[in-house]
Amino acid sequence: MARATVLGRLTWRVATVTAVRDETSGARTITLDVPGWPGHLAGQHVDVRLTAPDGYSTQRSYSIASAADGERVELTVEPLPDGEVSPYLAQVLSPGDPLEIRGPIGGWFVWRPEASEPVQLVAGGSGVVPLMAMIRARASAGVGTPFRLLYSTRGPGSVLYRAELERHSADGSGLDVTYAYTREVPDGWARPPARVDAALLAEAVWPVERKPAVFVCGPTGFVETVAGLLVSAGHDPRLIRTERFGPSGGPS
Ligand SMILES: Cc1cc2nc3c(=O)[nH]c(=O)nc-3n(C[C@H](O)[C@H](O)[C@H](O)COP(=O)(O)OP(=O)(O)OC[C@H]3O[C@@H](n4cnc5c(N)ncnc54)[C@H](O)[C@@H]3O)c2cc1C
Numbered sequence: 001m002a003r004a005t006v007l008g009r010l011t012w013r014v015a016t017v018t019a020v021r022d023e024t025s026g027a028r029t030i031t032l033d034v035p036g037w038p039g040h041l042a043g044q045h046v047d048v049r050l051t052a053p054d055g056y057s058t059q060r061s062y063s064i065a066s067a068a069d070g071e072r073v074e075l076t077v078e079p080l081p082d083g084e085v086s087p088y089l090a091q092v093l094s095p096g097d098p099l100e101i102r103g104p105i106g107g108w109f110v111w112r113p114e115a116s117e118p119v120q121l122v123a124g125g126s127g128v129v130p131l132m133a134m135i136r137a138r139a140s141a142g143v144g145t146p147f148r149l150l151y152s153t154r155g156p157g158s159v160l161y162r163a164e165l166e167r168h169s170a171d172g173s174g175l176d177v178t179y180a181y182t183r184e185v186p187d188g189w190a191r192p193p194a195r196v197d198a199a200l201l202a203e204a205v206w207p208v209e210r211k212p213a214v215f216v217c218g219p220t221g222f223v224e225t226v227a228g229l230l231v232s233a234g235h236d237p238r239l240i241r242t243e244r245f246g247p248s249g250g251p252s
Helices: 002-010 086-092 125-141 162-170 198-204 220-232
Strands: 013-022 028-033 045-051 057-063 072-077 098-105 119-124 147-153 175-181 213-218 240-244
Touching (some): 045 072, 125 162, 147 198, 213 220, 220 240
Parallel strands (some): 147 175
Antiparallel strands (some): 028 072, 045 098
């Protein structure tokens, strides 16, 4: 049984793109219909495989942005200039196109709605994608687990899911969002552009005594810096889970 489950996750499935939507001027969410999708937990990812007509094939990992919802799976891709895979996914792929994926993958960087401890999410750039899946899973389970999100991004124009985050944080269910802009800030913003530092973490993160479950996701350097600062501030390293969006995959 366990073997069948693992084999199912390792099997490539041909999904169909049912919709695409722009999240910012660059990043795009792709909605997929995946026949036979076994369901997933918030925080898991998939591998995506592209194959050229000459047979050359390459794969990359992408976090699942959506909460479990039958055979529907959403990914959000921030294209890297000169990237091999991400510009195709974010700029070329269209409704009706097939896309090979396998998963869900990952059993550590996950949040389950039955967990009751406060949750601290810390995102750098597109690292917000799996954290958004957690926020969506919380909303769809209808639980009021206290959640805080500290979201570091280049500027107001690069915030993913802004309207939805505003809606969830205004609905009184206990989600608190703090933005940290690294290059450009909105007019009248109190904090000048800066990277996340110890002072901001002390302000925006649950106090150590609350023993929050912490999820940190983003570029490797961001994740390592934030996790180090949290441990220095007294957070228990066993409660800190990290996901690094470094280069993934390669030719297969
Ligand atoms: C578990 C996991 C989940 C991920 N989820 C997402 C997601 O939800 N959304 C998303 O947009 N991306 C995500 N990524 C990153 C993604 O897998 C690819 O690495 C990214 O899209 C670049 O692929 P590419 O083929 O376009 O670039 P490549 O052709 O692989 O690389 C182009 C250049 O950019 C550098 N580079 C590659 N990846 C990165 C990166 N992530 N950060 C900085 N420089 C890089 C390379 O070293 C190279 O110099 C995730 C990565 C992992 C490991």
